Amino acid sequence: MSVLPAVVNQHVSIVRPDPQIANAGYVLAYLTHPAVKGYIEGFNAGGSRRALTKAHIESFEIPLPPMDVQHAIAHILGTLDDKIELNRRMNETLEAMARAIFQSWFVDFDPVRAKASGESPGAICQRQGLTPELLALFPDSFEDSELGEIPKGWSVVPLTALSEKISKGTTPSKTDIATATDLPTVPFIKVRDITELGDVARDNLELIPVSIHERVLRRSILEVGDILFSIAGTIGRLAIVDPDLANANANQAVAFIRLNDKAAHLGLCLQHLKSDRLLDAAKASIVQAVQANVSLASLGEFQILIPSTEILDAWNKSFFELFTKGKNCSSEARVLESLRDTLLPRMLSGELVIPSREDYS
Numbered sequence: 001m002s003v004l005p006a007v008v009n010q011h012v013s014i015v016r017p018d019p020q021i022a023n024a025g026y027v028l029a030y031l032t033h034p035a036v037k038g039y040i041e042g043f044n045a046g047g048s049r050r051a052l053t054k055a056h057i058e059s060f061e062i063p064l065p066p067m068d069v070q071h072a073i074a075h076i077l078g079t080l081d082d083k084i085e086l087n088r089r090m091n092e093t094l095e096a097m098a099r100a101i102f103q104s105w106f107v108d109f110d111p112v113r114a115k116a117s118g119e120s121p122g123a124i125c126q127r128q129g130l131t132p133e134l135l136a137l138f139p140d141s142f143e144d145s146e147l148g149e150i151p152k153g154w155s156v157v158p159l160t161a162l163s164e165k166i167s168k169g170t171t172p173s174k175t176d177i178a179t180a181t182d183l184p185t186v187p188f189i190k191v192r193d194i195t196e197l198g199d200v201a202r203d204n205l206e207l208i209p210v211s212i213h214e215r216v217l218r219r220s221i222l223e224v225g226d227i228l229f230s231i232a233g234t235i236g237r238l239a240i241v242d243p244d245l246a247n248a249n250a251n252q253a254v255a256f257i258r259l260n261d262k263a264a265h266l267g268l269c270l271q272h273l274k275s276d277r278l279l280d281a282a283k284a285s286i287v288q289a290v291q292a293n294v295s296l297a298s299l300g301e302f303q304i305l306i307p308s309t310e311i312l313d314a315w316n317k318s319f320f321e322l323f324t325k326g327k328n329c330s331s332e333a334r335v336l337e338s339l340r341d342t343l344l345p346r347m348l349s350g351e352l353v354i355p356s357r358e359d360y361s
Helices: 024-031 034-041 054-058 067-107 110-116 121-128 174-179 210-214 262-274 276-284 296-300 309-349
Strands: 142-145 148-151 155-158 163-168 184-189 206-209 227-230 238-240 254-259 303-306
Touching (some): 024 034, 067 110, 067 262, 184 210, 206 210, 227 262, 238 262, 262 276, 262 303, 262 309
Antiparallel strands (some): 155 303, 227 254
């Protein structure tokens, strides 16, 4: 099968380095370094839309060390990028596995339907990857509920019944910021910081002064294990507050859910909030104000399906194994990203000795 060359539209520029004077991997590493972002944005053409012209790009000044040094930098930083990308893909796989189990057990009710149909336990276990002991925990019939037909003995409760607190942040006024005498040191999370993979990006987090955090924004001081749910802008972005973000804060577009029993209900509520059913409920409850948003009252009314204690324990065992692996991948990726961004200026300045190509080829 022939492969056609890729094409780009008018919003993408192609930079093809001359291989005699510049290594493409080195140029990529330099242009994507966070410290170079401000330099590039300084060329913005202005107008109603931020843009760079071809002339701007051609005028970029890039330091060009000897080719051996460029090759070494490209190899070292490229290796780090490959590992970061591997971690990202691993996270996607782990997330897909958790969603698949949740979909089967709590949305499609596959084990219950199979038992209700009279299918043999051995066949069910083989087809669905369950042990006989786990299959035995599922009921073999259904009953009616406000969500429709659910497994017998399970229950439906509003999110607020499982929560110690459901609230949201706010944005400090310009006066508060101007009159604060202490430096901004507290992470201030916005919707843009919550990634599609359910993590909080740390690289561009805004910071606010402790005085504002503990006074004006004291009602939205975050704790480890809080579920973040975006209720304005891009609605439905989700993340968990990790230990390094304990005592952070958030703006008014980010709600946080503090569960009564995180160990029992964190994974279940998190996956419910990611489900199509609750995302549809969120969209249906949008209030059209200055900015379309989901109210905290609507969020608290979201219906959560609760299984038997035995099924919940089995779910938590599977979920937290995947969840912990994913968090470890994210943490490692952040360390590697920080290392990558630190290495480039040190290698360019000569502070770090660059190995010869023979050392890594």
